[in-house]
Every structure is written in C-alpha cells, then in structure tokens.
Amino acid sequence: MTQDAIRQRERRVGWWLITPALLVLLLVFAYPIGRAFWLSLFEQNLGTELTAEFNGLGNYARLFGDGRFWRSLWNTSVFTLVSIVLELVLGMAIALVLDKSFRGRGLVRTAALIPWALPTAVMGLAWAWIFNDQFGVVNDILGRIGLISEPITWLGDPFRAMLALIIADVWKTTPFIAIILLAGLQSISSDLYEAHSIDGANPVQSFFQITLPLLAPQILIALLFRFAQAFGIFDLVQVMTGGGPAGATEVVSIYIYATVRRYLDFGYGAALVVVTFLLLIIAVAIVGYLLSKTRINVTGER
Amino acid sequence: MTIAQQQTTENKSQIDWSRIGIWVGVVLILLFCLAPVLWQLLTSFKTNEAISAIPNIYFPTPNQLTTSHYTNLGWTFWRYVFNSGFVSIVSTMICLAIGAPAAYTLARLKIPGQSIILACVLIVSLFPYVLLFLGLLEIVKALNLGNNYIALIVPYTAINLPLTILVLRSFFQQLPKDLEDSAKVDGYNTVQMLLQIVLPMTIPALVTTGILTLIFAWNEFIFALTFITEENMLTIPVAVARIGGASAFEIPYGPIAAATVIGTFPLVVLVLFFQRRIVQGITAGAVKG
Amino acid sequence: MATLSLENLRKQFAPKVVPVKDITLTVKDGEFLTLLGPSGCGKSTLLRLIAGLETPTKGTVKVGEKNLNKVPPGDRDMAMVFQSYALYPHMTVAENIGASLKLRKTPTDEIKHRVGEVAHRLGIEHLLDRKPGQLSGGQRQRVALARALVRNPDVFLLDEPLSNLDALLREQVRADLKQLFRSQNKPVVYVTHDQTEAMTLSSKVAVLKDGVVQQLDSPDRIYTHPSNQFVAGFVGSPQMNLITLRCENNHAIMGDFKLKLPNLTRNPSKVVMGIRPEDLAVASSEDAQTIQGKVFLSEQLGREELISLNVHGSEDIVLRSLVPSDHDWEGDAITLMIPPHKTHWFDIETGERLNREDYSPPVDSVPATAQNRAE
Numbered sequence: 001m002t003q004d005a006i007r008q009r010e011r012r013v014g015w016w017l018i019t020p021a022l023l024v025l026l027l028v029f030a031y032p033i034g035r036a037f038w039l040s041l042f043e044q045n046l047g048t049e050l051t052a053e054f055n056g057l058g059n060y061a062r063l064f065g066d067g068r069f070w071r072s073l074w075n076t077s078v079f080t081l082v083s084i085v086l087e088l089v090l091g092m093a094i095a096l097v098l099d100k101s102f103r104g105r106g107l108v109r110t111a112a113l114i115p116w117a118l119p120t121a122v123m124g125l126a127w128a129w130i131f132n133d134q135f136g137v138v139n140d141i142l143g144r145i146g147l148i149s150e151p152i153t154w155l156g157d158p159f160r161a162m163l164a165l166i167i168a169d170v171w172k173t174t175p176f177i178a179i180i181l182l183a184g185l186q187s188i189s190s191d192l193y194e195a196h197s198i199d200g201a202n203p204v205q206s207f208f209q210i211t212l213p214l215l216a217p218q219i220l221i222a223l224l225f226r227f228a229q230a231f232g233i234f235d236l237v238q239v240m241t242g243g244g245p246a247g248a249t250e251v252v253s254i255y256i257y258a259t260v261r262r263y264l265d266f267g268y269g270a271a272l273v274v275v276t277f278l279l280l281i282i283a284v285a286i287v288g289y290l291l292s293k294t295r296i297n298v299t300g301e302r
Numbered sequence: 303m304t305i306a307q308q309q310t311t312e313n314k315s316q317i318d319w320s321r322i323g324i325w326v327g328v329v330l331i332l333l334f335c336l337a338p339v340l341w342q343l344l345t346s347f348k349t350n351e352a353i354s355a356i357p358n359i360y361f362p363t364p365n366q367l368t369t370s371h372y373t374n375l376g377w378t379f380w381r382y383v384f385n386s387g388f389v390s391i392v393s394t395m396i397c398l399a400i401g402a403p404a405a406y407t408l409a410r411l412k413i414p415g416q417s418i419i420l421a422c423v424l425i426v427s428l429f430p431y432v433l434l435f436l437g438l439l440e441i442v443k444a445l446n447l448g449n450n451y452i453a454l455i456v457p458y459t460a461i462n463l464p465l466t467i468l469v470l471r472s473f474f475q476q477l478p479k480d481l482e483d484s485a486k487v488d489g490y491n492t493v494q495m496l497l498q499i500v501l502p503m504t505i506p507a508l509v510t511t512g513i514l515t516l517i518f519a520w521n522e523f524i525f526a527l528t529f530i531t532e533e534n535m536l537t538i539p540v541a542v543a544r545i546g547g548a549s550a551f552e553i554p555y556g557p558i559a560a561a562t563v564i565g566t567f568p569l570v571v572l573v574l575f576f577q578r579r580i581v582q583g584i585t586a587g588a589v590k591g
Numbered sequence: 592m593a594t595l596s597l598e599n600l601r602k603q604f605a606p607k608v609v610p611v612k613d614i615t616l617t618v619k620d621g622e623f624l625t626l627l628g629p630s631g632c633g634k635s636t637l638l639r640l641i642a643g644l645e646t647p648t649k650g651t652v653k654v655g656e657k658n659l660n661k662v663p664p665g666d667r668d669m670a671m672v673f674q675s676y677a678l679y680p681h682m683t684v685a686e687n688i689g690a691s692l693k694l695r696k697t698p699t700d701e702i703k704h705r706v707g708e709v710a711h712r713l714g715i716e717h718l719l720d721r722k723p724g725q726l727s728g729g730q731r732q733r734v735a736l737a738r739a740l741v742r743n744p745d746v747f748l749l750d751e752p753l754s755n756l757d758a759l760l761r762e763q764v765r766a767d768l769k770q771l772f773r774s775q776n777k778p779v780v781y782v783t784h785d786q787t788e789a790m791t792l793s794s795k796v797a798v799l800k801d802g803v804v805q806q807l808d809s810p811d812r813i814y815t816h817p818s819n820q821f822v823a824g825f826v827g828s829p830q831m832n833l834i835t836l837r838c839e840n841n842h843a844i845m846g847d848f849k850l851k852l853p854n855l856t857r858n859p860s861k862v863v864m865g866i867r868p869e870d871l872a873v874a875s876s877e878d879a880q881t882i883q884g885k886v887f888l889s890e891q892l893g894r895e896e897l898i899s900l901n902v903h904g905s906e907d908i909v910l911r912s913l914v915p916s917d918h919d920w921e922g923d924a925i926t927l928m929i930p931p932h933k934t935h936w937f938d939i940e941t942g943e944r945l946n947r948e949d950y951s952p953p954v955d956s957v958p959a960t961a962q963n964r965a966e
Contacts, residue, residue, distance in 0.1 A: 005646075005660070005661040006643060006646050006661065006662075006663050006664075007412075007646055009663065010411050010412075010492060011411060011412070011413050011414075013411065013491075013492040013493065014407040014411030014412075014413040014492075015407075015413060017403035017404060017406060017407045017411070017492075017493075017496070018403065018404040018407040018408070018413070018419070020400040020403070020404070021400045021401055021403070021404035021463055021467065022404070022419070024400065024456065024459055024460045024463060025422075025423070025426060025460055025463055025464075027441075027456070027460070028434060028438065028456065028457050028459075028460030028461070029426045029429060029434065029460065031437055031441075032433065032434040032435075032436060032437025032438055033429075033433060033434070033437070034437075035436075035437040035440065036433070036436060036437060039436075090334075093327070094327075094331055096327075097324060097327035097328060097331060098331075100324050102324055102325070102328065106577065108328055108331060108332060109577060109581070110573060110574060110577040111331070111332055111335050111336055112331060112335050113573050113577060113580060113581070114335055114336065114339060114570060114573055115335050115338075115339075117517050117569045117570070117572065117573045117580070118339070118521070118566045118569055118570075119520065119521035119523070119538065119539045119542075119565065119566065119569070120521060120523065120539075121521075121523040121539035121540070121542065121543050122538065122539055122542045122543075122561075122562050122565050122566060123338070123562070123566075124543075125542060125543065125558050125562060126338055126339070126341070126342045126559075126562055127338065129341075129342070129345065129555055129558065129559070130338060130341060132555075134354075134356070135353065135354050135355075135356065135358065135555070137341055137358055140356075140357055140358040143357070144357070171334070171335075171338060174334075175335070176584065179581055179584050179585065180584065180585060182581075183581075183585040224428070225428065228428035228429070228430065229430070231430065232429075232430015232431070232432055232433070233430075234430070234431070234432050234523070234524050235523040235524065235539070238523075238527075238543075239543050252432075253430060253432040256432050256436075257432060257435075257524070260435075260436050260439070261528070266436070269436055270436060273432075273433050273436055276430075276432075276433060277429075277433050280428070280429075280430070280433075281425075284425065284428055478675060478677070480673045480674070480675045480677040481677045481679065483639075483642075483644050483664075483671075483673065483677065484671065484673055484677035484679075485679075486643075486644060486663070486664040486665055487642055487643075487644070487664045487665065487667075487669065487670065487671045487748075488665065488690055488691040488694065488738075489664075489665030489666070489691050489694040489695060490665060490694060491663075491665065494694070499679055502681040503679075503680060503681055
C-alpha cells in the first residue's frame with residue numbers, strides 16, 4: 001500500500017476540492033433536516049412562550065389526530081397525481097411534435113422553454129389574473145363559446161380552485177418533461193421504426209411497442225423529479241390561493257409554512273417536516289428502485 | 303393557422319395529413335406556452351378602463367394603451383431587480399467555484415465513498431425547500447442575518463450545487479483522459495490542472511450550468527419570503543407577490559402585469575439566447591445524473 | 592547519463608486482471624526500446640507505469656539509482672507523446688510546447704528561445720500562433736513531439752505516436768523520428784503494435800504477450816531468431832509458416848518428405864517447424880532438402896507472388912512461399928528448397944525455440960548492430 005503514495009496524494013487533494021461543496025450542502029440540507037428530527041421531540045410554541053419543552057413523541061401523536069394535516073396530505077396527493085399524469089401526457093405530445101423536423105423548430109423549442117424558465121411565484125399572479133372572477137380571460141372565453149352564461153368564480157370555489165392550480169402547474173412544468181422525453185426520443189435510432197414498419201406495424205403500434213418501452217428510463221426520471229417538486233409545491237399555491245378557499249387547496253407545504261410562520265408552532269412544524277421528509281424518501285426510493293431495474297432492462301435489450 | 307395552410311398548398315397534389323398534424327401541433331404548443339405570457343404583456347400596456355372592460359379587450363385601440371403602469375412602478379422596483387440580479391449572480395459564481403472542483407473530484411479523483419456522496423447529491427436535489435426553511439430560519443435568526451444578502455446567497459448556492467455537480471461531472475467525464483495524463487507528465491499538479499487545463503476546456507459547460515443556476519436563483523421564492531422582510535431588500539418574486547397582496551379590495555392588475563413583465567424579461571432574454579445550452583443542461587443533469 | 596531500469600514490475604488491477612506480470616529491463620542513453628505486442632499485451636500499461644500515471648503493484652521504476660515509485664509523473668523528468676497527441680485545445684502551439692517549461696518557472700526569454708529552437712528543428716515555426724484545432728494530423732503530431740523535445744528530459748516515452756497518421760505520412764515521419772531520437776542520445780521507450788515501426792526504429796525490441804516479455808533482443812535477432820512460437824508468428828509479414836510435424840529418427844515428416852532435424856536441445860516426438868515464406872525458394876537441381884507440392888492459390892504482391900501449396904502426401908499441410916512473380920503459378924506443381932539454417936524448430940507444448948544456439952545470447956549492453964556482425 002505504501003507504493004500508492006501518488007494516488008494517496010491525489011485523493012487528499014480530492015478531499016480538499018470537494019469539502020467546500022460538502023460543507024455548504026451539509027449546512028443547508030443536512031442540518032435543517034436533522035434539526036427538524038430533534039426539534040420534533042419538543043413542544044415549542046406560543047403556549048410554551050417559545051421555549052422548547054421536551055414532550056417525546058407528543059407532536060407525532062397530535063399529528064396522527066390532526067384532520068387538517070391529513071386533509072392537506074390528501075390535497076397534495078390529488079394535486080400531485082393529477083398534475084403529473086396530465087404533464088406526462090402533454091409532455092409526450094409536445095416531445096413527439098418537437099422531435100419531427102419542420103421549419104422554425106428552434107424557435108418553437110425556445111417558446112416551449114419559456115414557461116419553465118419564468119418564476120413560479122410571478123407567473124402564479126398571472127394565472128390568478130387569468131382565472132379572475134370578474135375580468136378573467138378564462139371566463140371571457142368560456143362565455144364567448146357559450147359554455148357559461150355568466151362569470152363563475154374559480155379561485156373561490158374549492159373544486160375549481162384546485163383545477164386552476166393544476167392547470168397553472170401543468171403549464172409551468174410540462175416543458176421540463178417535454179425536454180427530457182425529447183432527449184430520449186432523439187436517442188432512439190430511426191432504424192428501429194423503419195424495421196418495425198417493414199414488419200407491418202402502423203405508427204400507433206410503433207409508439208406503444210418501441211417508443212414507450214425505450215423511453216421508460218426518461219419517463220421514470222421525469223416522474224421522479226416531478227413527483228418531488230409537485231409534492232413540495234409551495235410558490236404557486238401561496239400566490240394563487242394561499243391554501244383557500246377554506247383549506248380546499250391547502251397542501252402540506254402551505255400547512256407547514258403556516259404552522260411555523262403564522263402559528264409560531266415550531267415543534268409541531270418540525271414534526272410535519274419530518275413526516276413529509278419520510279414520505280418523500282419512501283416514494284423516491286420506490287421510483288429509484290424501479291429506475292435501476294429499467295436501466296438494466298434497457299441496456300440488456302440494446 | 304396561416305402557416306398550416308401554406309404548407310398544404312405547397313403539396314397540393316396530395317394532402318399530406320402528417321404534415322398538417324405537425325403544424326396543428328406546433329400552433330397548439332405555441333398557444334399553450336405563450337398565451338399566458340402574452341396576455342400578461344397585453345394587460346401591462348392597457349389602461350385601467352381597458353383592463354376592467356367586459357367583455358375583455360383583445361385588440362386594444364391606441365387610446366386604450368398606456369405605459370403608465372411601468373412608469374408608476376418607480377425606482378424601488380429597479381431596486382428589486384438589482385437585488386435579484388445581485389443575489390443570483392453572486393450565488394451562481396460561488397456555486398460554480400465550489401461545485402466545479404467537487405464535480406472534478408467525483409469525476410476523476412477516486413476518493414473512497416464517492417458513490418455514496420453522489421447518491422446523496424442526487425437525493426438532496428429532490429428535497430422541497432419547505433423542508434429546509436425552518437432549520438435555516440433558526441440559523442438566520444441566531445446569526446442575525448435577516449434582511450442580509452448572505453441569507454439568500456448561501457441557500458441559493460446550496461440548492462444549485464447538486465445540479466452543478468451532476469452536470470459538470472458528466473461533462474468532465476467526457477473529456478479525453480489523455481489530456482489530463484499529458485498534463486500530469488508535463489508537471490501540472492491536480493489544482494493547476496483543474497484551473498489551467500480542465501476548466502478552460504469546459505467553459506461551455508460552465509456557461510450552461512451557470513445559466514441554469516442563475517434562473518433557479520432568480521426564481522426562488524420561499525427563502526426570500528422568509529428571510530427578507532425589509533422593503534428595499536426584496537427580490538423580484540416576493541416583491542411582485544407583495545404588490546398582488548397589497549390591497550385586499552382592489553387588486554392593481556396593471557402594475558402587477560407590468561412588474562411581471564419586467565421581472566421575467568431577463569429570463570426570457572436568457573432563454574432566447576441560450577435555448578440550446580439550457581436544454582443541454584437539463585438533459586445532462588436529469589438523464590445522465 | 593541516465594539509465595531507465597524496471598525491476599520485477601507488476602501491475603494488478605483485479606485478481607484476474609494483471610496487465611503487467613513481472614518485467615525487468617533496462618534502457619540506456621541512446622537506446623531506443625520498442626515495446627511490441629498485440630493489443631491487450633500490457634505494453635501501454637507498462638509505459639504508463641514508467642511515466643508514473645499508474646503505480647506498480649510490485650517492483651520499481653528507476654532512473655539511474657533513483658527509485659521513482661513515489662515520485663509523481665510531473666517530477667520524473669520524463670516526456671511522453673500520446674497516441675491522441677493530447678494537445679491542450681485552448682492553448683496556442685507555442686503555449687502547448689512551452690507549458691511544461693512555464694510550470695518549472697523557466698524565464699520567459701528562455702522559454703521563447705527553446706520553443707523557437709525546437710519549432711525550427713521540426714519545421715513548425717509558422718504554426719506557433721495557431722490553436723491545435725487548426726492543424727492537420729501531421730502538424731499536431733509534430734507539436735506533440737516538440738512538446739516532448741523542448742523539455743530535454745531524462746527519458747522519452749512514446750505511445751503509438753504514428754498510429755493516427757495516414758499510411759504515406761507515417762513512413763516519412765518514421766524516418767524523421769529515427770533521426771531525431773538518434774541525436775537526442777537519451778533512453779527512448781516506444782510502444783507500438785506495428786512491427787515495421789518496431790523493426791525500423793529500435794535498437795532493442797521487447798515483444799510482449801500477456802504482461803510478460805517474450806523476447807528482448809535487437810530487431811534482426813527478433814526476426815532471425817525468434818525465441819518462441821508466439822514471436823515467430825507475430826513478427827514478419829507475410830506470417831511465418833508454422834507447421835506441426837511428427838518426428839522419426841532425427842527427421843521431421845512432412846507428407847512424403849523427410850526434413851533432417853538439427854541438433855536440438857530436446858528430441859520430442861512431435862515438433863513445430865517454422866519457416867518464413869521468403870526463405871522458401873524455388874529449388875534448383877543441386878539443393879539437398881526439397882519438398883514438392885501443388886499450388887492452389889496465388890496472391891500477387893507486386894514484386895513477388897505469395898503462393899499457397901499443398902505438400903504432396905499430406906492434404907492438410909499448407910505452406911506459403913514468396914516466389915518471383917514471373918509467371919502464374921496457380922495449379923502448378925512446384926519444388927521448393929527448405930534451407931536448414933533458416934528453419935526454426937519449436938516445442939509443441941511450450942512453444943519454445945529448440946534450435947541449439949551456436950553462440951551465447953546477447954547481453955543488453957552490446958549495441959544491436961555489433962551483434963549482427965558477430966553472427
């Protein structure tokens with residue numbers, strides 16, 4: 001092992017190079033999560049005059065019986081599920097179109113990136129304006145088509161508020177999925193389609209028998225990223241509905257934020273953070289496991 | 303739709319349905335992606351009467367147009383633009399400065415536990431920021447960093463590090479290994495090699511990564527909302543949201559729209575100029591990571 | 592004066608991956624050692640061990656008396672030319688050549704002077720301000736050479752520096768290389784899989800297979816006295832005829848013919864006979880040892896013709912021979928002479944050479960040319 005002096009020196013330099021980044025990551029990611037685990041064992045709120053009092057798993061017991069938490073979890077799940085399904089379908093459609101060659105394709109791709117690049121919080125206001133009860137363009141268009149006879153409220157109605165949020169989120173994040181799927185599409189050799197069509201397959205069969213299976217890794221990656229983002233959605237809801245009306249769109253993030261910032265219930269907020277973190281990790285682990293399996297499959301096929 | 307028609311007249315001998323399908327798709331994509339932005343742009347130039355007209359006005363006459371929403375925003379708004387720009391640029395610089403060496407280590411210098419570090423970096427990039435703000439708020443309070451740029455620069459650097467590391471690592475791995483061997487034989491030590499050989503060759507990758515981190519930092523909301531309360535320290539997203547929440551009864555749609563346009567304009571410019579790089583960065587970070 | 596010596600060098604990546612097994616050799620000032628072998632024989636790993644880009648699992652690399660095992664590549668005072676040339680794409684040619692001098696804090700004037708000098712010698716002065724991307728393959732190769740030469744190092748290492756050039760250029764650059772390194776009078780280690788390069792350039796050739804040196808000798812000894820069947824088959828084109836024959840009463844039986852075995856180190860029942868196609872000549876009447884066969888294929892090579900024949904009395908023995916291309920041999924019966932002193936005999940099991948040597952094996956220090964005369 002003494003022979004490896006040169007390599008050891010290299011390794012030491014490697015540690016020096018990576019340490020600053022690791023420290024920042026530890027400070028901003030690991031510390032807050034770890035701190036939340038610790039703090040969740042204490043009661044620290046206005047009742048205790050903001051001093052930390054140990055109460056074991058009391059916060060978790062409270063969380064178990066907290067209807068508002070379960071409701072926010074339900075809202076989050078609905079939002080996540082519906083928006084991701086819509087985004088995958090739409091993203092796939094956009095990717096399929098952008099994969100074709102046509103004049104001005106670069107410009108269309110640029111346009112497709114715009115929603116992704118703009119600040120969610122700012123565009124949330126734009127969407128709130130679009131869904132405005134009185135002057136909103138959605139009501140105007142629906143009225144002109146004749147679907148509604150008089151303006152309806154969007155963000156003030158529990159169901160339609162959720163729908164508006166989902167539409168805004170689909171607009172904002174579909175481009176991300178489209179880009180990832182497009183990269184996958186472009187890596188599929190056209191030989192495969194030609195061979196398949198010589199075998200007598202029509203384009204629809206080709207899509208289901210070649211495109212979708214070969215895109216499986218990209219679909220799962222997009223799913224993984226989008227799941228994590230949708231599950232932690234905050235900006236859009238905060239700006240568009242603030243969780244309302246009457247908690248109909250209150251997602252977990254909004255509830256955590258309100259618990260900490262409005263009710264100053266730090267201990268309970270920490271417990272909420274811990275539970276959300278664990279739920280997320282479990283879901284990510286499942287998707288990650290699926291991902292590692294498909295990667296093997298895909299390389300085996302090729 | 304005019305484009306689609308042109309296309310069909312070109313091949314008038316037979317109607318090419320797949321071409322028509324593509325062009326219909328293109329038009330729908332453009333509508334879907336751009337309509338909300340264009341509506342906001344239009345609103346920002348309409349007079350208050352035109353904004354609140356029912357039915358909505360899609361093609362305003364000249365006397366229904368105004369630039370007063372922009373002029374009314376005043377100098378304080380440029381202060382927000384500066385704040386956002388400053389915080390984004392500084393955190394991007396720091397992020398590249400500490401992310402590139404880390405990425406190089408993970409790409410080339412075989413340190414023990416690198417696959418664990420890599421897995422952690424990957425997982426960390428999935429964390430919603432709402433899980434972090436509570437712990438960070440405590441630190442900010444303890445160090446009295448509220449309303450200080452540092453309270454934003456450090457978290458922004460951190461949230462962009464995973465992406466920076468993953469993207470740069472995949473670029474470093476694509477460099478021909480001979481060059482680094484050659485540099486070693488020439489007498490470069492690891493740090494010199496990184497600074498004088500590897501980084502100059504990966505400037506395109508640094509630009510790609512820098513643009514992505516710039517966008518993410520500019521758009522960040524929850525940390526800015528939590529750590530910054532002082533009016534003239536606000537960043538764009540929070541400042542715009544505040545205009546929206548300023549008065550409960552009459553929401554100032556015109557000024558909001560104008561603020562939206564100014565606050566998003568730098569990003570639109572970035573996208574227009576660096577479309578290819580952004581796509582490259584997103585795919586390198588997501589697919590290869 | 593510097594001597595590069597490798598002692599019992601071994602590199603093991605994994606229990607079953609041992610590209611370099613146990614290699615001991617020395618290269619002196621002015622010696623040009625070529626590591627020759629098929630891909631995967633460990634020649635590139637050996638070069639990287641010498642350069643310090645890999646650390647040995649066992650054994651030492653020395654220059655003079657100094658053990659270099661713990662010295663990083665940059666401090667070894669060795670220059671290396673890479674197969675891909677490895678020019679820094681963001682630096683001009685002049686900066687590329689001067690990079691190593693700059694790192695050693697050489698005064699700017701001196702760098703400029705030395706870069707100019709070496710550029711002049713290689714005829715690339717007019718390219719000094721260009722970037723590598725603007726150069727042709729041959730020009731890049733020269734820049735890579737210049738980068739090595741400018742350092743005036745203790746040892747030169749070259750990793751297939753000609754393999755990325757097209758065939759015509761390669762021949763010319765090969766000749767230039769020979770002159771260039773003769774004037775340097777430093778140890779040179781050159782890696783190639785091309786036997787022509789090995790033959791023309793080297794003063795010594797080490798033929799490698801599976802991480803072991805098969806033969807370390809002067810180029811012509813490698814050719815005329817291959818030490819085993821692998822070397823015999825690997826060196827020489829067209830390839831040497833290698834035929835397994837049965838032995839009987841001090842003779843090897845080839846179809847209807849008997850070839851007298853020389854005084855071998857062992858007398859086995861079967862033996863591998865080797866003879867190069869160019870050593871098989873059309874027999875004239877007074878030749879003692881001849882065989883006959885029927886030509887079933889002839890390949891025109893220009894000056895000569897490569898014919899393949901079945902030896903009479905044995906369908907499966909095929910010999911290939913280079914004969915004058917004065918007429919079409921295909922279908923003819925032909926009588927070939929087998930000159931005993933150009934016939935090689937190898938052990939059927941180990942592949943080792945069985946011919947008894949009529950002189951002692953060469954010592955490293957004796958210049959290759961002197962040895963040839965001695966023969």
